[in-house]
Amino acid sequence: MTSHVDQPQSFLIRAFSVGRRPQVAFGLVIALFWLIVLTTVSIWAPYDPLEAVGTRLIAPSMTHLLGTDALGRDVFTRVLYGARESMPIAAAVIVCATVIGTLLGAVAGYAGGWVDAIVMRITDVVMAFPAILLAMAISAALGPGLRNGFIAILIVWWPIYARLVRGQVLSIKQREHVEAAISIGATRRRILQKHVMPMAITPVLVNATMDFGQVVLFLSSLSFLGLGALPPSPEWGSMITEGAKNFYQWWIAVGPGLAILTVVLGFNFLGDGLRDVLDPRSKGDK
Amino acid sequence: MSAPTSYWGSMFRFIARRLIIMPFLLFGIVTISFVISRFIPSDPLISIVGERQLNNPVVVLAAKQRWGLDKSMFGQYTSYMSNLAKGDLGISFRTKTPVVGDLIDRLPATFELAFTAMFFGTVGGVLLGVLAASRRNKIADHVSRLFALVGSSLPVFWLGLVLLYIFYARFGLMPGPGRLPPRVDAPNDITGFYLFDAILSGDFGLVWPIIQRLLLPAFALGWGLMGIISRLVRSSMLDELQADYVRTARAKGLTERVVFCKHALRNALLPVLTVLGFSIASLLTGAVLTETIFSWNGVGSYAVSATRSLDYPAINGVCILGGIVFLISNLITDVLYAYADPKIRLA
16 A cells, blocks of 8 residues: 555665565575575584484483484484475475476467467366375375475476466466567567566566475475385474374474474565565565 | 346356366366376285285186276276276275275264364454454554464474473373273264264263364364464455445444444455365365374374375375365355456356
8 A cells, every 4th residue: 555656776776675674584594594504514513313312312401402302313403404305305396396387387378279278277187186185195106205205296386386377478468568579570489488488487486485485394294194204314294203203202393393384484484575576566465 | 247137147157167177177186096096016906905815816806807907007997987986986905994985984073173173263363363453563463463474384283293292291281182082982973073963962971072172183273274364354354444435434433343343344254255165175185184193083194094004095085085175165265256256257
């Protein structure tokens, strides 16, 4: 409900002013924190995530910030190492899903006709399943393990982007600047590349950022059910399973849960901020 | 809008168009389930007849014929489809009973949980949303925003675990997991919903324990929905409060309470309807994880046990059931959208 006219601002100035909002700043800090942990944890972590380093199931103390688990491994170290399990997989899922979804969605939306019909019916059928059940069935068929978890999540995730991009392309295709390009004889390929896709890509980037946390959450759900990561791996979802088995030792499950929460929240805020930077006309939460 | 007679006409056409697509989607769902089940690393025969019967040629031959396993992939597919058309999803490898029967037995438990969660989500979400709108940008608004954000970002299985630890293990305020107290028989099976069964069979002593055991899992499952609905109600309340009719109502000298509850809220609730259809699907998804934590004997925990033991007929059955529930809830969503927004109906 703002009434002032937006002044044209440079991208950097806008990014800077959006980045100073507390939520976006929080998202940035969270993302940076996990990125640093992910890349450097093996250098400074005091313990090994897979080796027993103390007595089994001891409560949190100064030497073991989150205690030890049923095999005597340091839980805090494992939570930090968990980032190395989930986040690369989530990034791979997001990259592959956006690439596949964007290509298919763009072609479907721009070509129309039977190409569109085929791509959209495939997305309809994949999205007709509850995602978790389809992913469970696929990863059960392929066998557990992070690689198969990745394949299962990718299969249920790409249609979201295909639909999103198709919708964007369909609406942008109708605009005057595309009409103008057609009238001066630009090729279909050039129109799609230069006049349609640059506009269609913004919501994809925003959604991809927000979805990053959701994929981490989804992967942890699969691992929690015993389908994603395999036991010795410090993946957050499977650590919560270990926590459920040692129900009275609360410290085993608390850390991984909070880790997932921060990643989901952080990337959600980051996506919000990114939308406001890329598309100044969007109105945030009133 | 045109005359009221065409309202039902257009609504009817809209629903009919949606109904026509459904068999095709169902066909796709069933086909994909079949394809996935053919990827099983182990011999499907083992999961049908069991390892011990594998040396019994009579049993093996019968199973091969029934499932068309001696035929080509296409032949297998057609016999799978014809079994399905007869309502036969096969025998569960794990429970040794027909999958259809297993699913029917467990569906009420899942629905009981999902509907209670939906009740929490809707009532709590509307209350929070109205509170946030009336205290816009004050502390209550910020707290409700945080509450909504956290609710939709938490892993539901972790939340369930934490709730159980705090309320059951630590402070003993709530009973442990499960639908019934230990060593207590279920009430007579009339509807499958324990709460209704207890009331219908006059077993009133069981009513409170059953409700108590529903509270934690339903809250864990419903928190996300509560967050979504509270944000939606807040923003649509704020829109409505800007409307002319609200200004008129205020100008007439009505109290703020009447303006809020009688005028603005009534219109602000319309968008909530559209979320409910969509929420059925997401609640059933969440139920898979919630049921596992709360030892809830529903379809979700059945699916989890099935995947753990590579029980393919059962996994297939749950996928197809999930697809059907999804189709129905999408239809409900579309209809509610069309009801709320005439532009969609005519498109």
